[in-house]
Amino acid sequence: xxxxxxxxxxxxxxxxxxxxxxxxxxxxxxxxxxxxxxxxxxxxxxxxxxxxxxxxxxxxxxxxxxxxxxxxxxxxxxxxxxxxxxxxxxxxxxxxxxxxxxxxxxxxxxxxxxxxxxxxxxxxxxxxxxxxxxxxxxxxxxxxxxxxxxxxxxxxxxxxxxxxxxxxxxxxxxxxxxxxxxxxxxxxxxxxxxxxxxxxxxxxxxxxxxxxxxxxxxxxxxxxxxxxxxxxxxxxxxxxxxxxxxxxxxxxxxxxxxxxxxxxxxxxxxxxxxxxxxxxxxxxxxxxxxxxxxxxxxxxxxxxxxxxxxxxxxxxxxxxxxxxxxxxxx
Ligand SMILES: [Zn+2]
Numbered sequence: 001x002x003x004x005x006x007x008x009x010x011x012x013x014x015x016x017x018x019x020x021x022x023x024x025x026x027x028x029x030x031x032x033x034x035x036x037x038x039x040x041x042x043x044x045x046x047x048x049x050x051x052x053x054x055x056x057x058x059x060x061x062x063x064x065x066x067x068x069x070x071x072x073x074x075x076x077x078x079x080x081x082x083x084x085x086x087x088x089x090x091x092x093x094x095x096x097x098x099x100x101x102x103x104x105x106x107x108x109x110x111x112x113x114x115x116x117x118x119x120x121x122x123x124x125x126x127x128x129x130x131x132x133x134x135x136x137x138x139x140x141x142x143x144x145x146x147x148x149x150x151x152x153x154x155x156x157x158x159x160x161x162x163x164x165x166x167x168x169x170x171x172x173x174x175x176x177x178x179x180x181x182x183x184x185x186x187x188x189x190x191x192x193x194x195x196x197x198x199x200x201x202x203x204x205x206x207x208x209x210x211x212x213x214x215x216x217x218x219x220x221x222x223x224x225x226x227x228x229x230x231x232x233x234x235x236x237x238x239x240x241x242x243x244x245x246x247x248x249x250x251x252x253x254x255x256x257x258x259x260x261x262x263x264x265x266x267x268x269x270x271x272x273x274x275x276x277x278x279x280x281x282x283x284x285x286x287x288x289x290x291x292x293x294x295x296x297x298x299x300x301x302x303x304x305x306x307x308x309x310x311x312x313x314x315x316x317x318x319x320x321x322x323x324x325x326x327x328x329x330x
Contacts (some may be wrong), residue, residue, distance in 0.1 A: 035127050037061050037094060043136030045311035049302065050250025052104040052230065055140050056304070056311035059114030059133040059162070062095040065125035071267075071274045072282065079267060086266035092126070095264060097158050098312045099133050100257060100304065101142055104250060105229040108142070109149045111246055111257055112306060113162030116172070122200065133162055134172075147173060149228050152180040153259035154240040155188045155208055156278075159306065169211045178215070181233065182222035184242025189213050236261045236292050238285025239278070245292055247301075254301040255313075261285075261292050263307040265314070265325035269293060272322050293323050 043058040066076045070093070074082075080090040088094055100111040117131025137144060150173060153159055163172055187193060189212060194205045212218055226232045234245040239260045246257040260278075262269040268276065272289050275282030296303050296316050303325060304312040314327035 033125065033127055035061065035129055036063055036089075036091070037096075039132065040310055042139070043132060044140035045313075046140070047313060049248055049255040050253040052102055052248055052250045052253075052255070054248075054255070054313075055101045055103075055142065056313065057099045057101060057114075057133055057136045057140060057142075058310055059097040059099050059136075059158075060117075060128070060130035061097065062093075062119075062121065062129075062158070062307075063127040064093040064095055064121070065123045066092065067123060067277075069277050071276055074267075074271065074274045082267050082270055086270070088266060093264060093267070094309075095307045096310045096312075097130055098304075098306055098308070098310060099162070100312075101137070101140075101147070102231065102248060104231065104248065107149060107228050108147050109151060109228055109231060110147045110173075110176070111151050112153055112159040112259065113150060113172070115158040116162035116164060116166065118161040118164070118166055119157045130158060131162070144173060145175060147176050150176045150178045151227060151231070151233075151246055152178060152184070153245065153257075153306070154181070154184050154243040155204070155212075156240065156260070157204060159259075160208075164207075164211060169207070171215060171217075174217070176217065178218045179227050180212075180218060180220050181235075181242035181244040182220035183235075183237065184240060184244070185212070185218070185220040187241035234292065236288040238281045238283070238288045239263075240280050243285075243288070254299060256292065256296045256301050256303045258292060258296075258303055258305040260306055261289050262305060262323075262325070265305070265308055265323075265327075269316070269323040269325050270319065297323070 040058055045056045047054050068076055083090050097114055099114045102109045114133040115130025119128050119130050121128035188208045194202055221227055224233050230250055232247045234247050236243050236245045245259050245261055248255040279285035303314055303316050309327045314325040316323055316325045
């Protein structure tokens with residue numbers, strides 16, 4: 001089994017090399033790309049939502065090379081135009097990763113876990129940096145051992161690999177209860193599903209199936225329960241089978257942590273009908289995105305997302321056929 005999978009890895013590397021027309025000398029001569037976007041000078045930002053104390057923690061950034069397949073119904077030129085209109089570089093798509101820690105009703109709750117310095121960019125022209133979470137948590141004065149609950153939005157690597165030690169898969173937060181959407185858990189832990197996934201997603205499914213079901217502190221929750229006092233799951237499927245947003249309510253104030261429902265707002269909120277390659281079911285993702293964003297507008301909530309411009313907290317308004325999300329950078 002091991003020999004087979006090892007051989008297929010070597011084979012697929014060789015095939016990939018052949019497909020790109022690489023030879024050894026070219027591979028050696030290729031320049032090393034490095035992160036263009038500087039890390040924020042302070043990797044944590046704190047704000048209040050009613051009595052909830054929210055801390056945004058910077059985990060890293062994906063500087064994603066342009067790819068005609070990124071959206072099935074928008075061109076690279078349209079993507080660059082939308083980025084420029086929102087004031088971003090057009091050299092690549094800027095996708096920061098932010099993790100949120102919420103202190104509410106005496107509980108310390110972390111929302112997703114970042115990429116744990118273990119997420120690879122699919123494209124060699126892209127840069128993927130993650131795993132700054134723990135250092136920024138320390139800088140913010142948060143003791144990881146005191147985190148009682150971790151809410152997981154979905155099982156993509158940039159949201160769950162921070163739960164796993166790099167080489168051993170040991171739990172980074174062994175004492176926390178990890179609450180996950182039941183539909184997401186069911187999808188990824190079903191061994192019969194692995195073969196139906198695109199090849200690039202199969203190692204992820206394998207890693208999830210090796211680890212998550214044996215952890216005793218993982219609790220799948222179905223529906224839109226109040227998973228901890230003051231925080232509810234909000235079902236927003238499409239990005240993945242069980243993708244879930246988190247709704248925080250305290251006093252008169254509400255915050256919707258939209259996670260990946262509108263991942264890069266300059267693209268996906270402004271153009272909610274664009275169908276992204278990273279949305280597993282793009283039509284369903286669009287329906288969920290519109291429903292979630294309409295609710296945030298109607299109820300005058302604050303919004304933040306895992307990949308919004310750092311530090312993520314923003315205001316949303318309807319803007320023609322789409323939405324504009326304005327993120328405060330302080
Ligand atoms: Zn993500």
